[in-house]
Amino acid sequence: MDDLHSLPLHDLHVELGAKMVPFAGYDMPVQYPAGVMKEHLHTRSAAGLFDVSHMGQVLLRGEVAEVARAFEGLMPVDVVGLAEGRQRYGLLTNDMGGLLDDLMFANRGDHLLVVVNAACKVDDIAHMRAKMPEVEVVEVTDRALLALQGPKAEAALSALAPEVAAMRFMDVRNVTLVGAEAWVSRSGYTGEDGFEISVPVAQAEKLTRALLGNPDVLPIGLGARNSLRLEAGLCLYGADIDTTTTPVEAGLNWAIQKVRRAGGARAGGFPGADIILDQLANGAPRKRVGLRPAGRAPMREGVMLYPADGATDPVGSITSGAFGPTVQAPVSMGYVPIDLSTPGTIISAELRGKRAAVEVTTLPFTPANFKR
Amino acid sequence: MKFTEEHEWLREEGDEIVIGITEHAAEQLGDIVFVELPEVGTEVSKDDECVVIESVKAASDILAPIDGEITEVNEALVDDPGKINEDPMGDAWFIKIKPAEPEQMDDYMSEAEYRDMIS
Numbered sequence: 243m244d245d246l247h248s249l250p251l252h253d254l255h256v257e258l259g260a261k262m263v264p265f266a267g268y269d270m271p272v273q274y275p276a277g278v279m280k281e282h283l284h285t286r287s288a289a290g291l292f293d294v295s296h297m298g299q300v301l302l303r304g305e306v307a308e309v310a311r312a313f314e315g316l317m318p319v320d321v322v323g324l325a326e327g328r329q330r331y332g333l334l335t336n337d338m339g340g341l342l343d344d345l346m347f348a349n350r351g352d353h354l355l356v357v358v359n360a361a362c363k364v365d366d367i368a369h370m371r372a373k374m375p376e377v378e379v380v381e382v383t384d385r386a387l388l389a390l391q392g393p394k395a396e397a398a399l400s401a402l403a404p405e406v407a408a409m410r411f412m413d414v415r416n417v418t419l420v421g422a423e424a425w426v427s428r429s430g431y432t433g434e435d436g437f438e439i440s441v442p443v444a445q446a447e448k449l450t451r452a453l454l455g456n457p458d459v460l461p462i463g464l465g466a467r468n469s470l471r472l473e474a475g476l477c478l479y480g481a482d483i484d485t486t487t488t489p490v491e492a493g494l495n496w497a498i499q500k501v502r503r504a505g506g507a508r509a510g511g512f513p514g515a516d517i518i519l520d521q522l523a524n525g526a527p528r529k530r531v532g533l534r535p536a537g538r539a540p541m542r543e544g545v546m547l548y549p550a551d552g553a554t555d556p557v558g559s560i561t562s563g564a565f566g567p568t569v570q571a572p573v574s575m576g577y578v579p580i581d582l583s584t585p586g587t588i589i590s591a592e593l594r595g596k597r598a599a600v601e602v603t604t605l606p607f608t609p610a611n612f613k614r
Numbered sequence: 615m616k617f618t619e620e621h622e623w624l625r626e627e628g629d630e631i632v633i634g635i636t637e638h639a640a641e642q643l644g645d646i647v648f649v650e651l652p653e654v655g656t657e658v659s660k661d662d663e664c665v666v667i668e669s670v671k672a673a674s675d676i677l678a679p680i681d682g683e684i685t686e687v688n689e690a691l692v693d694d695p696g697k698i699n700e701d702p703m704g705d706a707w708f709i710k711i712k713p714a715e716p717e718q719m720d721d722y723m724s725e726a727e728y729r730d731m732i733s
Contacts, residue, residue, distance in 0.1 A: 278670040279645035465644070465670060538648045538695075540668050565647035565670055572648075594666065594673075 249295045250386045250443045251450060258454075258461050266360035268296040271463040278465035282567040285432055285470055286608075289392035290462035291453050294431075297387055298363030299440055300370070302347075302354040303378035309354055312374040313347070318489060318512045320499035324349045329412045329427050331497050332356075333489055334366060339514030339521070340485040341492070342369060344477060346438075348414040348427060355414070355425065357387070357438070359479045385425075386446035391436035391470075393611065394458040399426075399437055402452060406437065411612040420452045421445065428613065431467065433474025433606055435613045472573055473566045475532060475605030481543055482530060482561040482575055488514070490521035491577065493530045493605070498522065529583040532603035533560065533574040533591075540565045540572040541591055541600070547576060548590040551597050557582065560591070566607055573607045574600075616719055617728035618679050623703060624719060630685055630710045631719070635667075635676065638732050640702040643669040646695045651687040651709065658684060658711065660718060665708050667698070680718040682711040 247268045249255070255262065260271035271293065273281065284290055302309045310321045319332045329348040336342055343362040348355045358366045363381070370379045390399055400407040403417045409428040417426045422445035430436040441449050453459050468478070477483045483492045500506050504519050512518075535541045542563040546556040563574030582589055587602040616624045621639035625632045640646070648668035658664050658678035665676035687709050691697055697706040713719070723731065 272671075273644065277645050279647075469670065538692075539650065539666075540648060540673075542673075565668070567670075 247296070249293055250446055251293050251295065254447055254450060255293065255461075260461070260463060263464070265464055266296055268360060270296060271461070273463040273465045274461050276460060278463070278469065279567045281460060281462045281466035282469050284460045285392045285434060285462055285466060286568050287393070288458040288460070289390060289394040289398050289436075289456075290432075290466070291450065291459050292389040292391065292462050292467055293386070293450075294389050294438070295386040295446075296360040298356075298358040298360065298366065299382035299385055299387060300356040300358060300363070300367060301378075301380040301382060302356060302370070302374075303352075303380060304376060306349070306352055306354065309374075309377050310349070312377050313354060314502075314508065315511060316370065316373055316513065318498045318502050318515065318518055320501050320508075321347065321354075322508065323499070323501060326351050327414055329414050329429060333494065333497055334369065335489070335512055335514045335518065336485055337513050338485070339488040339517030341479070341483045341487055341489065342366065342485060344479050344483060346427070346429065350414060350425070355440075361480060382440070384443055385440045386443050388439045388441065388446070388450065388453075389430050389436060390439065390453060390459070391430045391432040391434045391462075393435060395434070395436040396613070398453060398456045398459050399439075401456065409437075411435075411614050420448050422449055424449070431474075431476055432470040433476070433608055433610045434470075435611055468562075469564045469567060472562055472564055472575065473568055473606060473608040474610065475575070475607065477530075478562055487530070487577070488518055488521055488526060490518060490526040491528055491530060495522060525580060528558065528577045528579050530561070530575055530577055531583050531585075532605040532607060533563070533576055534601045534603050535563075535572045535574065535591065536599040536601070538565075538572060539593060539598070541574045541593055541598075545574070545576075546592050547578060547600065548592065548597070549582060551590045551599075553590065568608050575605070578602065615725060616722035617725065618722050619731070620677055620679070622676065622679055624679055624722060626719070627710070630712055631680060631682070632707045633679060633709050633711060634707040635698065635702050636728070637702050640699050643667070643671070643674060645670045646698045649691045649695045649698070649708075651689070651692065652684050654684055654687060656684045658682065667695070676708060678711065679722070680711060681714040683714075684709055685712045686710040
């Protein structure tokens with residue numbers, strides 16, 4: 243792959259002993275010498291540092307109230323009501339009610355900062371430019387993005403900047419870290435408390451080394467990032483959600499605030515609103531659920547699901563799955579018809595030509611540990 | 615001890631062949647979380663899929679390196695697959711086969727040849 247991009251901290255990952263793999267067009271650390279299992283457990287018990295600089299950081303500039311109104315035209319989400327210094331989860335929808343991407347957006351006073359998936363960023367930016375001609379859409383290319391996650395993340399980051407300890411879940415602040423002007427949010431993708439830190443590329447290595455100098459902080463690769471987000475019940479775009487899944491099918495109703503729903507002050511007015519509002523009121527034909535396979539064999543993306551052992555017609559499939567190191571058992575997510583989506587329902591999956599029982603469960607598999 | 619290109623090792627023990635995966639393979643696979651072993655008494659042919667292992671990353675099939683009958687399987691691995699990462703060349707053997715054609719062993723690499731291959 244000659245068009246594989248390198249992360250700004252590529253050489254540091256190699257120095258730390260990372261195994262590098264291609265992911266979303268980037269040469270990414272999938273694991274360090276500790277290995278996926280230890281990296282996962284360390285993040286849940288102490289703190290893990292992730293380089294997520296492959297993700298897109300995008301500024302939406304203009305008069306911020308106007309920018310917020312325009313951005314609401316692309317998402318079934320309350321953008322206008324987001325206070326300065328706060329961040330929220332957002333969903334770009336298409337005319338069929340499907341998902342173009344999921345993202346985080348923050349109100350940083352004089353602009354919105356949007357963080358989007360690496361594999362979607364080119365399309366997202368084109369979409370935003372086309373649909374919001376009055377907004378200046380600027381891709382940030384001179385900043386790395388780090389995530390510091392886990393119960394000791396607060397102690398590790400506040401050792402560099404004590405003021406971060408006062409931040410609550412989804413707060414965003416400008417913070418000076420080892421001399422770097424960082425944009426910090428209290429959020430992440432692991433189900434743990436933690437921070438995402440946007441830092442100028444020129445100072446990213448210094449900050450990374452400072453954080454890794456703390457014995458509680460280990461570098462964590464994509465492998466553990468995936469098992470952590472899976473246990474936390476968080477969607478991976480391209481696997482669990484895509485252009486063919488609606489927010490209601492994906493169980494993301496919580497991301498659609500009342501003000502954008504039928505009867506709300508700014509109801510509708512986003513792509514696919516007719517379908518999404520109808521599904522919010524009347525339900526969707528299928529739903530994303532947690533799945534616990536019986537036995538120890540992980541069931542991964544593509545495993546077909548059947549209503550019962552003897553049934554021959556599949557009714558859904560697994561969209562992501564792995565062994566959950568914290569749960570100490572295999573965990574998966576997938577879509578099932580609504581009548582099979584009640585937690586406790588036992589369905590059947592076909593793995594290597596053999597049927598095995600799978601229990602439908604609630605998500606997440608591990609309780610969230612946010613600082614609200 | 616003999617080695618296959620599929621990173622398995624074969625050790626003669628009386629009239630049986632003990633089979634496992636190499637340290638190099640275990641390292642490449644990462645943390646192993648699941649093992650499915652064949653039933654004792656199964657007749658296998660060379661290149662039959664006979665063991666499934668899953669690491670945190672992916673599933674892999676272990677192929678029978680020789681023809682013969684499975685005479686013993688290492689049940690302890692089912693409850694503790696992590697043993698394969700800890701001691702792949704020792705305690706964490708997978709299966710024992712009573713070979714139908716013991717001379718099939720001659721096709722495989724010596725330890726020195728295997729080391730050359732992975733270096």
